[in-house]
Amino acid sequence: MPTIVDIKNLRKSYDGGFEALKGVNLEIEEGEILALLGPNGAGKTTLISTICGITTATSGTVTVSGHDIITGYRETRSMIGLVPQEINLEPFEKVINTVRFSRGLFGKPRDDAALEKILRQLSLWDKKDSQIRALSGGMKRRVLIAKALAHDPRVLFLDEPTAGVDVELRKDMWEIVADLKADGVTIILTTHYIEEAEAIADRVGVIAHGELLLVEDKAKLMARMGKKQLEVQLTKPIKTIPKALQSDALTLSKDGTTLVYSYDTRAERTGITKLLADVADAGLVLADVMTRQSSLEDIFVDLVQEDAA
Amino acid sequence: MNWTAIYSIFSFEMARFFRTIAQSIISPVLSTSLYFVVFGAAIGSRIQEVEGVSYGAFIVPGLIMLSVITQAISNASFGIYFPKFIGTIFELLSAPVNFLEIVIGYVGAAATKALFIGVIILITAFFFVDISIAHPFAMVAFLILTCISFALLGFIIGIWAGNFEQLQLVPLLIVTPLVFLGGSFYSISMLPPTWQIISHFNPVVYLISGFRWAFFGSADVPILTSLLAIGLFTGLCMAVIWWIFRTGWRIRQ
Structure with a gap:
């Protein structure tokens, strides 16, 4: 499998001197599902935010499909979709409008057929004209995923996609992830839930205190350490x-x-x-x-x- | 240039405006009508002509400026502050857009809304007073330039603001007094000499004066000085915004 995201010696320190990332090296393979496990404050979200351009790294490089995230930000960001941990949505906006906005913002021409496919896949089509504030928490999370997928990204980051989600919805979410993988999307998800990584990941990375402790094939990891x-x-x-x-x-x-x-x-x-x-x-x-x-x-x-x- | 992204931001912002079109139009029309009733009819009937223009007509440019400046600032500051407040700014920061595209989208939409309101007030004014516009092209140019420059200022305020109180602070404490003291309802020449000198430090004086010149052909300050002042102000706002995005101040960690 070719490498799609290549992270080299990535460091991030905040003004207070706190080091959120202490030289992370990671190669993410195209088409895989990589689960990043780690306790709160381990640096998972900082890592994702840096790759997506929300935070700037103190040093180190990240390339996506060979493009640097700083000098080639247009190429890299067009390829990346991000589902954040918090449910950040405009409450008064209609589902379809906010998803359409996301597609346009990422520079893709309007394509209602593509959006319909995404909304149907996420069981959101019936809700397309609903105001976001009228949706349940689980539905809002789906809207976030729809927004992240609106520009057909090749790499999808899911930051704690099933935090605070009931069991049934979590299973649904896993199915969605499996479908996306089948479509060839590379998926990186962070999670507290070990069973989540165990259930859907191909490889598992463990982060603690800003360091990547290991990245290994899930089955091998379990066999080795099992x-x-x-x-x-x-x-x-x-x-x-x-x-x-x-x-x-x-x-x-x-x-x-x-x-x-x-x-x-x-x-x-x-x-x-x-x-x-x-x-x-x-x-x-x-x-x-x-x-x-x-x-x-x-x-x-x-x-x-x-x-x- | 990512024009698709610019258009997306622009139309998304405009949709917010048109969703509340009734209150967007009714409120400025109502307040302008009240100004005409109070200043134009009640007080204006006791004031003789100002600089050869009836008082009712004289206040029209100032009234338009008052609304346009307030609207441009509040629309632009809210437009960029709201995504910060509810957290949707992450999407903007992770999108393949540069700062110029973001500014064109947000400032463009805020300026368009303000322009829209300005035109509505002008139309309302025709129902109350007789006005003729001496330099229509200059009038339109001044109006557009004002919309853009104060939308830029509003954008800066929206980025700077850490809460809703701060969002209101600058418009309330600085802009409103400057606009009222900028000659919206009087000619600077009517003030005592000391206040005339102080007034020349108020940038809004140049705007209203220039705008009034476009209507009536006469002004408190030379038209070129007005143009220079608004040009400088716009340039200053652009420089600040450029610096904000370069350093990521208050938006990117």
């Missing part, structure tokens, strides 16, 4: 782990009823067979056995904590 745990529940609680069983990988729950064994699924030997045999030899009776795989959320929390430490 730990699996085997929980062995005992019929009778024990006070300590029998000597024959003691190892770094094995811990006992506080109430003494569960042994937790951590292992790597890709290791040649997981040690499960030996463990279970040893448990039986030690005279312990099993009540239940189950396994648990760490989610992206666990991985994320580990990473951010490591960075803070």
Whole structure:
């Protein structure tokens, strides 16, 4: 996949001395869905705002399809659509007018057929003549997406698209993103919701304190960092782990009823067979056995904590 | 030049104006009529001619200027402040447009609205007083130039304003007094000598004087001085706006 957005050593410091971005390097591939995960204040919005031209970088470069965002701002901005985090819309304007305005503002000639396609795709066509203030929060978010898509961008930034959105609408939003990807649009979304990244992203980037901690293929990331745990529940609680069983990988729950064994699924030997045999030899009776795989959320929390430490 | 973008901004702003067309027209027509009733009929009947023109006719250019300046400032300042206030400015900043295109769009729309109001007031005036226009082309040129220059000032105020109070502050505390003291309802020559000198520091005096010259062929200050003054004022506003966009002052972090 060719690179469509190339970010090199991007830094942003504010007047107060706060460094929102500390030298970010990132290559976004054409046609992918990249999820940027990070806690509040990590620098996600600053990164997006800089690429889109809303904030100016202190140093570093960004190119979109080979055009620099400063010297070639007309080319880069024409290719980019931005859905901001906050719902910023003119309350008294009609849906169709505000979407038409967006298309024109980005230099595209009026094309009502194109706008109809976008509005229909977002289930907004019935609402096209409604005033924005009359719409529900979810509908307003769709209007923001329609505005961002009005000029047929090749790259779409979604800044927390599902913050404060109910479950059903979130699923709808994921479908919309999937449709856009099918149309060949490159999508970068920021999110707090790990499950969102897990559900729709191709690659995941983790940002904390203005630094990009990692960017990796989602499946690979989960496999690499994914730990699996085997929980062995005992019929009778024990006070300590029998000597024959003691190892770094094995811990006992506080109430003494569960042994937790951590292992790597890709290791040649997981040690499960030996463990279970040893448990039986030690005279312990099993009540239940189950396994648990760490989610992206666990991985994320580990990473951010490591960075803070 | 991204003309499509300019046209989009312009027509979007004009749509706001036409959406409230009734109040856009009724309010200036009503206030102008009141001025004619109070100043023209009630007070004017006791005032003899001013510079060879009946008082009712004499105040017409000043009245038009008063409304045009107020409208140009309020339309332009609101036009750019509102997106800042509700946050839609992000779209403008992320669009493939430069500062000149943004200014042409917003200032152009605000100036057009002000011009529209000016023409309506002129038409209203014909119903109350007999007026003939000595230099129609100069009159139109002055009107357009005033609309543009004060829309530029309004744009600056809109960018500067951090809240609605500040948005009202400059028009209320500076512009309205300057316009009223700029000879809207009297000739500068009617003032005591000291006040005449002070008046010459008021830029609006040159505008109204020039505009009145276009109507009646006579003026408080030479017409070239008027032209120079308004030219300087427009240039100054443009320079400030150029600086605002260059530095991103109050709009781009």
